[in-house]
Each structure stands twice: as C-alpha cells, then as structure tokens.
C-alpha cells in the first residue's frame with residue numbers, strides 16, 4: 048500500500064537509491080538561548096539529544112582538540128552500531144546536540160571538516176536555531192557541498208504563533224525563521240524544520256498546527272520533523288505540568304492533530320519524524336508513550352480510513 052504522506056525513507060530511497068542512516072554527534076556546542084540569563088526554551092532540559100548508542104561517549108571533551116577527538120569517536124561508534132543493526136554502510140553526518148552553529152567560524156570549520164574526514168558521508172546535516180544562521184555561516188556550510196551529496200540545516204521553529212514562541216521562551220520570531228530559510232536556500236543548502244505539535248497549553252488548538260503547515264508551505268522547507276509535546280524533568284514545562292497549567296495529549300489526540308497538519312502540508316515536504324523518542328528516564332509525562340512503530344501504523348490506518356492524503360486540504 049502506497050503511503051498517503053511523503054515519508055523520509057521513501058525520499059532517501061528515491062534520491063539516493065538506498066537507505067541512508069544518520070550518525071548523530073554531540074560536538075559539545077552550547078546554546079545562546081541558555082546563556083546570558085535568557086533561560087532557554089521551557090521544554091528543554093539541557094540534556095543534549097543524542098542517539099542511545101552514543102551515551103557516555105566523549106562527554107568530558109571541552110577544548111577544541113578534545114571535541115574533535117570525541118566527534119571521531121562518536122562517528123566510529125555510530126558506524127559500528129548501524130552496520131551491525133541495519134547492515135548498511137551509507138551514512139549521513141548529523142551535528143545534533145544543542146546549537147551546532149554557535150561557535151567561531153574557525154572552530155566550526157575545524158569541527159565540521161574533522162567530522163567529514165571520517166567519511167564518506169551522503170549528507171552533512173547541522174541542527175541549529177534560526178537566529179544562529181549568518182551569512183558567514185551559510186558560506187562556510189556551502190563550502191562543504193563538494194564533499195557530500197547534500198548539506199542540510201535543521202532549523203528549530205516549533206510554531207508559527209508569535210505569542211506561543213514568546214511563551215515557549217524561544218527568543219526568536221517567525222520573521223527570523225523566514226530570513227534564515229531564505230539565506231540557506233539562496234546558497235543551495237537544504238532546510239528541515241522542527242515543529243512541535245502542541246495540545247494542552249492554554250489557548251492552544253489544532254488551528255495553530257494548520258497555520259504552521261501553511262508557513263512551511265510558503266517558505267518551502269524541504270522536510271519537517273514533528274515533536275509531540277511531552278514533559279521532561281527539570282524544565283519550566285514540568286512546573287507548569289505539576290501545577291495543572293499544561294496537560295499532555297493522548298496518542299490518539301496527537302495523531303488527530305498530525306492528520307490535520309498533514310492534510311494542510313504541501314505533499315512536496317518530506318515528513319522526517321512523527322514523534323520524539325526521548326528516553327523514559329528523562330520523561331515526566333507521558334511516562335509510557337506509544338511506541339513509534341504503533342504511531343506510524345495507526346497514522347497510516349487513519350489516513351486510509353478517512354481517504355485523506357498529505358495536502359488534500361490545500
């Protein structure tokens with residue numbers, strides 16, 4: 048049965064003729080939204096997102112040479128794990144944790160190049176905030192295009208609603224996101240956009256997701272990564288959850304929101320993720336989330352039953 052939305056695996060197969068696996072690395076970047084008293088995003092627990100197989104690798108690395116050694120170590124670990132589990136030797140290099148363009152141009156160049164030297168890689172993927180994409184950084188990223196088949200930046204937008212961005216402590220607006228996308232696209236760099244499908248915040252409803260889909264269509268992001276609202280330990284969101292100010296949507300409600308979002312999303316945009324798989328040890332709620340595979344199966348069934356497709360409401 049053909050999928051009713053544009054899947055990431057289908058996109059990789061079509062573009063590269065094979066499955067390609069990301070090796071996520073933590074190059075010990077920090078985040079401007081945590082420094083200088085800004086406080087950070089209300090959902091961020093300061094623990095860097097990383098693949099399970101990278102737990103404990105290179106965590107003490109602080110100086111540039113230590114960070115570079117750690118990245119090489121993480122790449123070796125990732126290659127070994129992916130080859131053993133999936134039998135694949137086609138990898139993309141993914142600078143994943145925190146704000147991966149928040150450093151001097153000299154350090155960024157060394158860190159990206161030293162990672163690429165451990166290749167070959169299909170794509171270089173760099174995750175960052177919209178306010179950390181400058182002309183110089185875009186030029187630097189573009190200079191790696193001849194070493195990989197694509198350079199991609201993953202931008203955290205989270206929502207198209209300005210009031211919600213303030214409430215979430217993002218400290219950037221949608222205009223900043225638009226400008227970053229424009230800058231990246233003009234240099235031939237791919238753009239993936241992180242968003243949060245939120246339900247449970249006061250004054251929040253599914254129309255916010257629809258507006259976000261329309262914004263993504265308008266700017267022409269290549270892909271979207273969906274983040275379900277869940278509560279992590281030691282976050283502002285945990286306080287809001289404990290005081291009853293915030294609730295967490297059931298997986299059925301989350302799925303219903305995804306269906307609405309997808310029906311409003313341009314079918315040319317790849318859906319690179321439907322749900323986050325944050326480890327249970329960091330979660331307050333939901334403690335026992337529905338497994339990813341069940342979410343994927345259920346979503347396909349909901350689209351099939353309703354006769355819906357990505358973009359059919361446009």
Ligand code: SF4
Pocket residue numbers: 078079080081086087088091092093145146176203
């Ligand atoms: S931008 Fe990312 S790393 Fe920085 S505070 Fe927000 S979620 Fe955390």
